[in-house]
Amino acid sequence: MNRHRRWFGRLVIVMLIAICAACGNNNTGNGNNGNAAGNAGETKEGTTATVKERVISTSKGDITIPEDPQKVIGLSVVYPEFLYALGVTPIAVQNYHPDFPSYLKEPFKDTLKMGIAQTPNFEAILASEPDLIIAPEWWSDKDYDQLAKIAPTVLLPQRDNWRDELRDIGDVLGKKDQAEKIIQDLETKQADAKVKLDSLVGDETVMYMMIMAKEIVIYGENIDRGSFIHKQLGLTPVKEFPQTELSLSISLEKLPEYNPDHIIVQMDDETSEEVKSRYDQMTSSTLWKKMTAVENNHVYLMGGKEWFSLGMSPLADMNAIDDVVRAFENNNK
Known part of the structure; x- marks a missing residue:
């Protein structure tokens, strides 16, 4: 217009x-x-x-x-x-x-x-x-x-x-008291999940990435989304991620340089043909298939709308806690 x-x-x-x-x-x-x-x-x-x-x-x-x-x-x-x-x-x-x-x-x-x-x-x-x-x-x-x-x-x-x-x-x-209770309930759930994940993953490294229409982004621990994964849930980030950066737009050729033990993959919009095409291109490449997490079947796919407000909303965080714990539990069966 x-x-x-x-x-x-x-x-x-x-x-x-x-x-x-x-x-x-x-x-x-x-x-x-x-x-x-x-x-x-x-x-x-x-x-x-x-x-x-x-x-x-x-x-x-x-x-x-x-x-x-x-x-x-x-x-x-x-x-x-x-x-x-x-x-x-x-x-x-x-x-x-x-x-x-x-x-x-x-x-x-x-x-x-x-x-x-x-x-x-x-x-x-x-x-x-x-x-x-x-x-x-x-x-x-x-x-x-x-x-x-x-x-x-x-x-x-x-x-x-x-x-x-x-x-x-x-x-x-x-509803000030109710707001405080929501925050406290989430902190309790995070603490319980952190203990559970530590028993499942220990010090093994985890990389959190998002597939977008125009780029692939990986998140560090100092941005909302990355903080949720690495600080609130205690999952160890890859050492190679620069601490001065909140997130990185990365090419497929650069991904193996980080080579984590586990990868959490979020689709920005699972209904987008561009996003699906970029994801298919990545997962079909030899570079991707040779990564440690991929070879060990330690890749966990998450949907875009489910995690859209991750790190920015108590409801999204509570839902994501269940997703992460479930994914790692199923992987350890």
Whole structure:
């Protein structure tokens, strides 16, 4: 879509929002007027219904939000996972893969998929009639005014650790204690898995790689994904990986230089023909077949959508722990 069409689309959306506001049928606010989405104190039949509200402090000032929001949108590919972990099923989400990972497929069966773009899908958000929108400040600050016309919108700061993101959302929802319990439960599960994997693998080296459409990437222990594999689960990285790098784009010819005892392979998108072609090209090569992990049948294939949020979400990490432990257990039978 060219620049003029993009701006025209945004103009149509703004006009649509203005018309809805003028009609008074969706009298939403950004907190300055104290309203939640949908004229909070009134039902469709015109009878009054008390909706409890509370005021929270944000980077945009004090905002009035529902005390118990029922229709929440989290504008980030990982925010929906945080919401669900905290007991809130989002009504609409941004999605990278066509299908949800297995651990979200059933609970998100009625959740609207909005895809991913540089700007929010205002039309879909408006149609969803949310009573609360939660979005990362770094991505949604430029769109705040438009989002706030649809529903009370809370912008959250960028965090280096997903645990702090979860705490932020827990604070917004009044579920701080639940957020801490989720973090503690994951740490307990990680500790148990670390002991189990140590008994299965010991000091044998493990390399974690992703097959993408245009490249093959291997991850070190100082990036979210690599940290999960090597620090949280204690699997020993190859010594040859440079500690100054978070990840490396690597050619097939260079792979044997690392030659680990075990390889965890993730497909970026298992439905992509380009990804499948690159994977087939790699696994059919003589260089690959002569690697120690391949010769010993120590290669573990993981799906893209299942591990998409690895190292960035408690649900993804919990699911991946089960995958890794199961893979190494099956290999030792």
